[in-house]
Amino acid sequence: MVTKTKQKSLNRNRILRSGLLFASAIILLNIVSNNVYKRIDLTKEKRYTLSNSTQNLVDKLDDVAYVTIFLDGDLPLEYERLKSATRDILNEYKLISNGKVKFDFEDVLSDKEINEKEEILKEFFQKGLKIERPETKPDEAPTEKFIIPAGIVFYKGKEYPLNLLKRDFGKPLEEEINSSIELLEYEIGTVLRKGISGKEVKIAFTAGHGELDEMETADIASTMAEFYELERINLNLLDSNCYKVFAKDVAENPEKPVFTILVEGLIRKLSEYDGVIVAKPTTEFTEPEKFVLDQYVMNGGKIIFLVENLIAEMDSVAKYGQVATSNHEHNLGDLLFHYGVKVQPTLIQDLQCHGIPAINQQTNRPGFWPWMYYPLFNAVDDNPVSKNLENVWGQYCSTLDTTTRKSLRKTVLLRSSPQSRIAANPVLISLDILRTKPDPANFMNGNKIAAVLVEGEFTSPFKYREGVKRAFDIDYKEGVRNNAMIIIGDGDLIRNQVSSDGQVYPLGYDKYGSKHFGTPVEFANKKFFLNCVDFLCDESNLIEVRSKEVVLRLLDKERVKKEKVYWRTLNMVLPILMVLIFGLINAWYRKRRWV
Secondary structure: OOOHHHHHHHHHHHHHHHHHHHHHHHHHHHHHHHHOOOOOOOOOOOOOOOOHHHHHHHOOOOOOEEEEEOOOOOOOHHHHHHHHHHHHHHHHHHHHOOOOEEEEEOOOOOOOOHHHHHHHHHHHHHOOOOOEOOOOOOOOOOOOOOEOOEEEEEEOOEEEEEEOOOOOOOOOHHHHHHHHHHOHHHHHHHHHHHHHOOOOOEEEEEEOOOOOOOOOOHHHHHHHOOOOEEEEEEOOOOOHHHHHHOHHHHHHOOOOOHHHHHHHHHHHHHOOOOEEEEEOOOOOOOHHHHHHHHHHHHOOOEEEEEOOOEEOOHHHHHHHOEEEOEEOOOOOHHHHHHOOEEEOOEEEEEOOEEEEEEEOOOOOOEEEEEEEEEEEEEEOOOOOOOOOOOOEEOOOOOOEEEOOOOOEEEEEEEEOOOOEEEEEOOOEEEHHHHHOOOOHHHOOOOOOEEEEEEEEEEEOOOOOOHHHHHOOOOOOOOEEEEEEEEEEOOHHHHOOOEOOOOOEOOOOEOHHHHHHHOOOOEOOHHHHHHHHHHHHHOOOOHHHHHHOOOOOOOOOHHHHHHOHHHHHHHHHHHHHHHHHHHHHHHHHHHHHHHO
16 A cells, blocks of 8 residues: 555655656757747738748848837837837848847937937938838927937948838828838838849830930939839931931941831840830820830730820919810820720829919919819829829820720729719810819719720730831731730829929928928829839849738727726726735645645
8 A cells, every 4th residue: 555655755756757857848948949930920911921922032142131120219109110120031031041030129219419410310311211200199388309220231332221210291100100010011122122133124215205304303203213224215217316226237238228227226225124114205106116116025025104194284384374185196105005095185183183383363472273174183002013102193184995805904003082973175274273262073974094004915006017017027926825014094104203403302292382382292293103114124023022011900999998907907906906815726736635
């Protein structure tokens, strides 16, 4: 018979063996975890899982990228969420890069005097970092505290600004924070892409048909040059500048017609580019010139057309007080129609619009008044090109209609607001409309298409035009199985403003609105167009990361306020009750067992 003493000894031995076994398992698990690191992403939207595009991009790093984030210190709750999400994403970058991405957080404003803070903020602003002030309630005094939701990436001796917060004025800060969290992987990846870009992809702006000039596209070209090799190519076969490029070919082939040499030369030259941008042509493309563009598409080239069908310029309206529209003569309508899109001879009028500076006719005082011909386009969130974008500023935009060609898929990228309408040519544009308030009942036929992506199988409109095909000694292609292009009904969408002394303003920035309101007024034109180019031409396919969604799971503020006392009491009393109950049950059990 086993005595109680022996039973206790056996129990102690079993407990000791179990403890040693458990400790051994823990030690073994730690040894394995030091050599094998694996995280399981249990979030529904996979917010901590980086895309294959990001992995491919990080694989191209051949040096260490140091990321310093200045979003640190005593922060409001909303910014703490952004900081935490940024740390999580950077940890994932560090993991997949095998240590080539390193980061730290630094509070550069703590323990600094006012003068020192001003110098730091001025330096950061000049580097392109955005600076914020915490939002205050109506009954609170304005704060002198500053927040820097941004950082700097150091790579191969160069600095690249990284802004974490994407502002969309009019939206609650919580929504802005959530949109910014959704874009963290994309924004960090974009900055890394700037550092490692080899500029292997070549893109050309067309010239020779009255397109936007180098000064008018200076800002977007400067930004694109960070990722792509940019050039301009003259497609006007009657322009001497076009002839000069192929003068050597003409001299070496005296028996061949000069015109034929130019067409064949342009087709070969265009084939060197991955993408072509036709920005607001104002003079006619001839049939051979359209043939050149068509064969570029049939051979897999990507094109962005920014075309308008009505002539309407703000300078003329301001000078004469009113102007009637007339048709553009770019002669691209039939080509675009064959590619699945019809550019209408119309203008969008939208109550959701930007404004213009003008004199109030009644008070004779200057003001800034809504101008319905300056629509603020709503981004469409079902695609990676325009997802999560702020409003895009349009100016005298033509509407687009899509055809029913089954081999082509159309995705709307920009559209007008529900409170908009179209005005058909001829449109009398007059400053007199500022005198009366528009009736919303007349603006109910909205959601007009302003930009569209066309993908799929394209066929050449010259397929049955034997005379054109026989005229040139090239390998003619009558179709392409899979290609894509983007058509935008506003040629000014990528035109930046220029000051009287030649200063180029950022694309999307309005110098008149900024002067009137005393604060920068800027729209998302640059982001949108860069996304268009990246979608068509970026081999890393980083644009797909923009589609990631992070669900915003917020507390019900009204319910929190109403039930605050109940939940506070429950959180304080329930743990104490549970400890007391556990103590009573344990005392009863021990007494029952050993007595």
